[in-house]
Amino acid sequence: MLSPKLEEALNQQINAELYSAYLYFSMATYLSSIDLAGCAHWMHAQTQEELLHSSKMYEYVNERGGRVVLNAIKAPKTQWASPLEVFEDAYRHEQHVTSLINSLMELAISEKDHATQIFLQWFVSEQVEEEASANGVVQRMKLAQASPGGLFMIDKELSTRPVPFVLATANKA
Ligand SMILES: [Fe+2]
Numbered sequence: 001m002l003s004p005k006l007e008e009a010l011n012q013q014i015n016a017e018l019y020s021a022y023l024y025f026s027m028a029t030y031l032s033s034i035d036l037a038g039c040a041h042w043m044h045a046q047t048q049e050e051l052l053h054s055s056k057m058y059e060y061v062n063e064r065g066g067r068v069v070l071n072a073i074k075a076p077k078t079q080w081a082s083p084l085e086v087f088e089d090a091y092r093h094e095q096h097v098t099s100l101i102n103s104l105m106e107l108a109i110s111e112k113d114h115a116t117q118i119f120l121q122w123f124v125s126e127q128v129e130e131e132a133s134a135n136g137v138v139q140r141m142k143l144a145q146a147s148p149g150g151l152f153m154i155d156k157e158l159s160t161r162p163v164p165f166v167l168a169t170a171n172k173a
């Protein structure tokens, strides 16, 4: 059984993952509106990843005999000044999520819940990847500012990102 504190914290993280999906979905709509189809595609893939994260947590809470309770998801930002600003926001958001995952891990340690610590290790590693991929786009966009076709090339590159398949049984994938 999960401790009530951990059950509550994991539920909050499910909400945070769903908010991440909503935020990236909103970023995709902005990128579509300025005709950057490749960048929008990248954000759609990111949205799917976040849904996968929420599904993993949902299944884990259930497996441990907890109860998932869904709460309101706050409205995301809807407008940005440039594609660079979008990816800077995404990078900042991933840094924030990393701090949430680290706090969850600290709680699992203080609650002496070993299974949850092992479960959260996947998220700790995933955050390293998440920060690196968002920051990678930020850096390439900054470089592209100097060359006229740069943004076009990045858009083409981002259009090739594979979209993860969200399974109902995320933990078994
Ligand atoms: Fe996530």
Ligand SMILES: [Fe+2]
Residues within 6 Å of the ligand: 020, 050, 094, 097, 130
């Ligand atoms: Fe993420």
